[in-house]
Amino acid sequence: MTAAMAPPKISSVRLIVCYAAILGTLPYLTLKASWVTGGGLGLRDPSFVDSDVMMFANLVTGGMDVVAVLLALAFTYSWGRRIPAPLVLFPIWIGTGLLAPIVLNLPVIVADLSRAQLTEMPLENWVWAVVYGGFAWQGILLLTAFVLYARDRWWFVVTGTVKPGTIGVAGLLGIAAALVTAIGHTIWAFGPGGIAARGQDVVIAVLGVLAALALANVARGRFWPRLVLVWTGAGAMAGTGAWGLFTAFTMGSTGHVAVLAVQVIGGVLMMISVLRRLPAVEQAT
Numbered sequence: 001m002t003a004a005m006a007p008p009k010i011s012s013v014r015l016i017v018c019y020a021a022i023l024g025t026l027p028y029l030t031l032k033a034s035w036v037t038g039g040g041l042g043l044r045d046p047s048f049v050d051s052d053v054m055m056f057a058n059l060v061t062g063g064m065d066v067v068a069v070l071l072a073l074a075f076t077y078s079w080g081r082r083i084p085a086p087l088v089l090f091p092i093w094i095g096t097g098l099l100a101p102i103v104l105n106l107p108v109i110v111a112d113l114s115r116a117q118l119t120e121m122p123l124e125n126w127v128w129a130v131v132y133g134g135f136a137w138q139g140i141l142l143l144t145a146f147v148l149y150a151r152d153r154w155w156f157v158v159t160g161t162v163k164p165g166t167i168g169v170a171g172l173l174g175i176a177a178a179l180v181t182a183i184g185h186t187i188w189a190f191g192p193g194g195i196a197a198r199g200q201d202v203v204i205a206v207l208g209v210l211a212a213l214a215l216a217n218v219a220r221g222r223f224w225p226r227l228v229l230v231w232t233g234a235g236a237m238a239g240t241g242a243w244g245l246f247t248a249f250t251m252g253s254t255g256h257v258a259v260l261a262v263q264v265i266g267g268v269l270m271m272i273s274v275l276r277r278l279p280a281v282e283q284a285t
Helices: 012-036 052-074 078-082 085-104 106-113 125-153 155-159 168-189 195-216 224-251 257-275
Strands: none
Touching (some): 012 125, 052 078, 052 085, 052 125, 085 125, 106 125, 106 195, 125 155, 155 224, 168 195, 168 224, 195 257, 224 257
16 A cells, blocks of 8 residues: 555544543443343342333433444544534534533532432442443543544634624524523422432533523624534533433323423524524635
8 A cells, every 4th residue: 555545644642532432331331231131230120121111221322322432433533534424413412412411510410429319229329320420431532532523524613703694593493492491400400309410400501591692692703612502502402302301201201391392492493503604604814
């Protein structure tokens, strides 16, 4: 192979980030593999996972971590740049929405797990630390891998400014939905549940408001700071809202379904609105 045909060299930093992110998925995947194959790893009560609903839920959540592994590889190796953008952006956007709130809420989660209140749960105490620790690890490293990937593939978004324009009806509806989401999660934060759950509600409420403010100001100037806020906030709305709907319908608890539906739709509308501004991004001369 000639020098001209040699594939570009991958930096050591990107390789470390990639495989460290993959390493962070292994404990969770091990638990899921045990549960779907009839094992009792980390279970106080094996009957907890002994149902068709839980089998389905474990397959879905385990599959999500498999997708995380594939994304980490795609973000690192040259073949990942040839994947159509929607096939990369959609899963990492949802992943951002699910993982970023956990990372931001990690101190509260740690404080909650340190309290002796899990003795009646069907899972061993260490399972919670493994699961949330793994999610936080993935959140930091997988999103770092994505930032490095996006900087190379869509460099013009990082360096460009956006021309004057409007966010359209989708943006306005998305902002309204973000405010409904923030109100709903603020109310839930003062309701029953562990401090970790309440902290998560606060984080999602704040991210929704920040996304709304950022989208409302996508009119001119540097584009990427607004995009990051909308990406994260709208992703948190769509990702956690979709997960909330999934658990509500699988577990038969539908009390928050209306707000969660508004949350998902609003997150999608906000993302559509900000992406429609991409053609208005121009490079400095």
